[in-house]
Amino acid sequence: MAKRVLVALDRSPQAWAALEYALEEHADADLTALHVVDPVEAGYEVDVGVPFSSEEWYERACEDARDLFTEAQELADEYGVDLETTMEVGRPARAVVEFSEREDVDEVVVGSHGRTGVQRIVLGSVAETVVRRSSIPVTVVR
Numbered sequence: 001m002a003k004r005v006l007v008a009l010d011r012s013p014q015a016w017a018a019l020e021y022a023l024e025e026h027a028d029a030d031l032t033a034l035h036v037v038d039p040v041e042a043g044y045e046v047d048v049g050v051p052f053s054s055e056e057w058y059e060r061a062c063e064d065a066r067d068l069f070t071e072a073q074e075l076a077d078e079y080g081v082d083l084e085t086t087m088e089v090g091r092p093a094r095a096v097v098e099f100s101e102r103e104d105v106d107e108v109v110v111g112s113h114g115r116t117g118v119q120r121i122v123l124g125s126v127a128e129t130v131v132r133r134s135s136i137p138v139t140v141v142r
Contacts, residue, residue, distance in 0.1 A: 003029040006105040008096045008126070009072060010035060014111025018141040019072060022109045023079040032084040032103070033072050036095040037061040062087070093129035100136055108138045 005026045009015050022031055041057075069085040076083035088095040100108050110127045131138045 003106045004104060005029045005031050006096070006100050006103070006108045007031065007033045008036070008092070008108065008110045008130070009033040009068060010092075011068065012111055012113075014113065014142065016075075016111070018109045018111040018139075019075060021139070021141045023076055023081050023083075026107075026109075027079060027081050029106075030084070031076070031081060032086060032105075033069065034096060034099055035065045035068055035085070035087045036092040037065065037087060037089050038092055039089060040091070058089075061089075093126045093133065096126070096130050097133045100134060105136060107136060108134055110138060110140055112140050112142045 003026065005022055007015075007019050007022045009019055019033060022029075037058075065087040069087075072085060073083055086099075088099060090098075096108060096110070099105070108130060110130055112127050113125045127138075127140050131140065
């Protein structure tokens, strides 16, 4: 049975480093890239701070996820690796942990957040929360 590896993917450089790590180190595994859209971010358009509807937000989130997955697949193609992609809605750390448990994942690969000091404490860290809450091995990539 092939190993199942989950990569948490967003637009951060650290997440892309995590995907590249997984493609290099787990090329023979069943790889899944998971993008989590956080409903907390709904309500305001990033560019101009104008409110917009939840339907518009969700459409934009889905479109962004499709673009992200296209880029991820292009990178996976460079490694000759099949990549499954999926999107969830929820709090990112919780969604990653719940998905990994529900889908019987063997390892989770996440990018580090890159923050330090007080900013890390105030803003929290998806990677840190996943490491603390996951019952399976988690690799954090810088």
